[in-house]
Amino acid sequence: MTDTAPKSEWFVYLVRTKYDALYCGITTDVERRFQQHQNGTGAKALRGRGPLTLAWSQPVVGGRSFASKLEHKLKKLPKKTKERLISEQLDWQDVICVKEG
Numbered sequence: 001m002t003d004t005a006p007k008s009e010w011f012v013y014l015v016r017t018k019y020d021a022l023y024c025g026i027t028t029d030v031e032r033r034f035q036q037h038q039n040g041t042g043a044k045a046l047r048g049r050g051p052l053t054l055a056w057s058q059p060v061v062g063g064r065s066f067a068s069k070l071e072h073k074l075k076k077l078p079k080k081t082k083e084r085l086i087s088e089q090l091d092w093q094d095v096i097c098v099k100e101g
């Protein structure tokens with residue numbers, strides 16, 4: 001028997017808090033996850049930091065493993081670089097090549 005169920009598409013996303021901080025996460029459903037964050041049932045790091053805005057999201061090819069690696073990479077980037085990503089001055093695929101720090 002073969003598994004014919006479609007693989008879940010993963011997304012990496014950035015949420016902006018009322019303090020202008022950026023939170024990075026991954027999910028298979030950006031709208032649902034963002035709603036969880038807004039309702040206070042998502043990441044503890046975002047509780048009490050609303051209102052929140054979904055600043056950026058991007059589908060990731062390569063499954064959960066690659067999405068997690070990209071999330072880790074994004075979390076290590078300086079805020080200035082993340083802002084360039086949000087404003088589309090930096091292509092998200094180039095993030096993999098951006099120096100950390």
